[in-house]
Amino acid sequence: MGRAVRLPGRTGVDCGPGRARSEAWLSRILGVFGDLCVEERRNKSRHASNEPEFVNEVIRLALAPGTSPRLAIETLTLLAGVEWPTASAILHFCHVAPYPILDFRALWSLSTDVPARYAYPFWREYSDFTRGLAERLGVNMRILDRALWKYSEVHQKSD
Numbered sequence: 001m002g003r004a005v006r007l008p009g010r011t012g013v014d015c016g017p018g019r020a021r022s023e024a025w026l027s028r029i030l031g032v033f034g035d036l037c038v039e040e041r042r043n044k045s046r047h048a049s050n051e052p053e054f055v056n057e058v059i060r061l062a063l064a065p066g067t068s069p070r071l072a073i074e075t076l077t078l079l080a081g082v083e084w085p086t087a088s089a090i091l092h093f094c095h096v097a098p099y100p101i102l103d104f105r106a107l108w109s110l111s112t113d114v115p116a117r118y119a120y121p122f123w124r125e126y127s128d129f130t131r132g133l134a135e136r137l138g139v140n141m142r143i144l145d146r147a148l149w150k151y152s153e154v155h156q157k158s159d
Contacts, residue, residue: 049080062087063095069127070120084118098141100130105152106145 058079062072072095076087084102091099100106102123104114110129115122134144 055079059090059094062091065096069097069124073123074120084123088123092141092145098131098134100127100141101145102126103145103149105156106148108156109148109151 058075061067062075067075072091073084073087076082076090077084082090088099088102091097092101102118107114107126112126130141130144134141137144139147
């Protein structure tokens with residue numbers, strides 16, 4: 001995917017709300033996708049099998065303002081090696097709407113079991129719940145996501 005763009009929170013690169021939808025912006029999104037693929041090493045060879053034009057089309061559709069939430073998340077899973085957690089991370093960092101990251105740590109912090117298989121009804125309920133929680137707490141989705149992760153890191157006992 002060319003040069004890597006670091007994820008927001010690590011270097012301050014922001015591809016989310018307020019960014020112009022230009023080729024430079026798309027390039028930044030594709031860099032984030034590349035970073036997520038590198039971090040998800042078990043799927044590295046599958047990620048590499050994605051044709052750049054297809055990745056471009058999928059990301060454009062998933063992040064388009066008029067795309068429904070269901071189409072956005074499920075479109076991203078069309079990419080080889082991209083499962084629901086990675087797709088949720090792409091939406092979290094790159095979509096104009098606030099989306100949570102599907103992560104076992106965040107789910108544990110909310111006393112929610114990781115489903116055997118992710119499906120849209122679970123995603124919709126989780127997204128709605130976390131948006132409401134963030135609003136009630138007066139924080140943005142990134143702050144909430146990091147707090148849920150940290151709570152698990154501090155309190156969850158390892159197996």
